[in-house]
Amino acid sequence: MTPAVPDEAKLDELVGTEFPGGEFTFERWWVRLVNECALADPADEAGSPVFVFLAATSAMGVSWERLWSWFGARESDGPMAGEIHTVLHRPLRVGGTYAVRGRIESARRKRGARTGVFDLVGYRLDLHETSGELAASCTSSILFPRERR
Amino acid sequence: MTSVRPGDALPDYRVGPVSAEKMKTMSALMRDANPIHFDVAAVRALGLGDRVINQGPLNQAYVVSLLGRWAGGAHRVRELRLRHLGAVHAGDRLRAHGTVLDVSEQDGELLVRCEVGLDVLGGDPVLSGTATVHVGG
Numbered sequence: 361m362t363p364a365v366p367d368e369a370k371l372d373e374l375v376g377t378e379f380p381g382g383e384f385t386f387e388r389w390w391v392r393l394v395n396e397c398a399l400a401d402p403a404d405e406a407g408s409p410v411f412v413f414l415a416a417t418s419a420m421g422v423s424w425e426r427l428w429s430w431f432g433a434r435e436s437d438g439p440m441a442g443e444i445h446t447v448l449h450r451p452l453r454v455g456g457t458y459a460v461r462g463r464i465e466s467a468r469r470k471r472g473a474r475t476g477v478f479d480l481v482g483y484r485l486d487l488h489e490t491s492g493e494l495a496a497s498c499t500s501s502i503l504f505p506r507e508r509r
Numbered sequence: 510m511t512s513v514r515p516g517d518a519l520p521d522y523r524v525g526p527v528s529a530e531k532m533k534t535m536s537a538l539m540r541d542a543n544p545i546h547f548d549v550a551a552v553r554a555l556g557l558g559d560r561v562i563n564q565g566p567l568n569q570a571y572v573v574s575l576l577g578r579w580a581g582g583a584h585r586v587r588e589l590r591l592r593h594l595g596a597v598h599a600g601d602r603l604r605a606h607g608t609v610l611d612v613s614e615q616d617g618e619l620l621v622r623c624e625v626g627l628d629v630l631g632g633d634p635v636l637s638g639t640a641t642v643h644v645g646g
Contacts, residue, residue, distance in 0.1 A: 394538055397531040398570035399524060401577065407584030408573045410566045414539065424541075435543060438555070441565050443638075445590040 365432035371467040378463045380421025385457040405454045409446040412496040416485035419460040433504045442501030458487040476507040517609040522575035525602030529561050563597035575605035580642045591638035602630040619645045
């Protein structure tokens with residue numbers, strides 16, 4: 361069933377929606393394979409900011425399809441990545457386990473010259489040490505094209 | 510490294526040809542079911558060309574490698590802000606590049622802010638943004 365596209369009032373209501381969250385452990389074999397795929401120096405281990413996004417989205421507690429459905433979209437509607445802003449407060453460690461928490465930060469309907477009408481959704485995911493201290497954050501945006509629906 | 514100045518160019522980092530096999534492995538590692546990363550037929554059906562499309566985090570990782578090779582490791586990248594501008598397809602050759610914007614000291618650490626980007630060689634820009642990197646001891 362096609363999810364309903366939210367109107368602008370509903371978009372406002374979705375701001376603040378929290379992700380169920382979860383936990384992520386940087387297993388050595390997984391870090392090694394990701395670095396191989398990325399052509400990265402193996403000595404970097406889990407030091408790259410890219411691991412923040414990978415861990416955070418793996419343990420955000422919802423699938424991508426579920427996240428799209430919150431905004432009345434499916435994979436086939438072509439949601440697009442906008443920006444990603446990653447901040448590392450401390451190095452991420454191989455073997456380390458991190459709690460992932462996050463929320464929808466913004467959701468606005470916009471019109472672009474190339475894209476037409478689209479919804480711009482911002483979400484933030486944080487990685488916390490088991491001690492509770494904030495290790496890293498990533499704030500990303502997704503564009504949901506609307507004119508094709 | 511302490512002689513870093515605004516306007517200095519980082520040594521380019523060249524990547525490619527980008528591997529479709531690595532995309533396939535990355536899809537499994539990310540549990541990313543989007544077929545544009547491993548199924549050419551799906552890419553064609555969406556009108557996105559005739560080669561599979563690289564994952565965004567891999568594109569970002571090439572920019573991190575540019576910075577890490579220059580600064581002494583990926584862990585030295587403290588902040589990264591990137592805007593997605595275009596796609597990378599299997600077989601593309603890429604250039605990651607950067608320029609120093611400013612240098613500052615914070616809590617005894619030398620931090621360098623850079624403008625960074627990733628382009629398809631002979632094609633369009635893929636990523637552009639800024640990064641803050643710790644340099645020196």
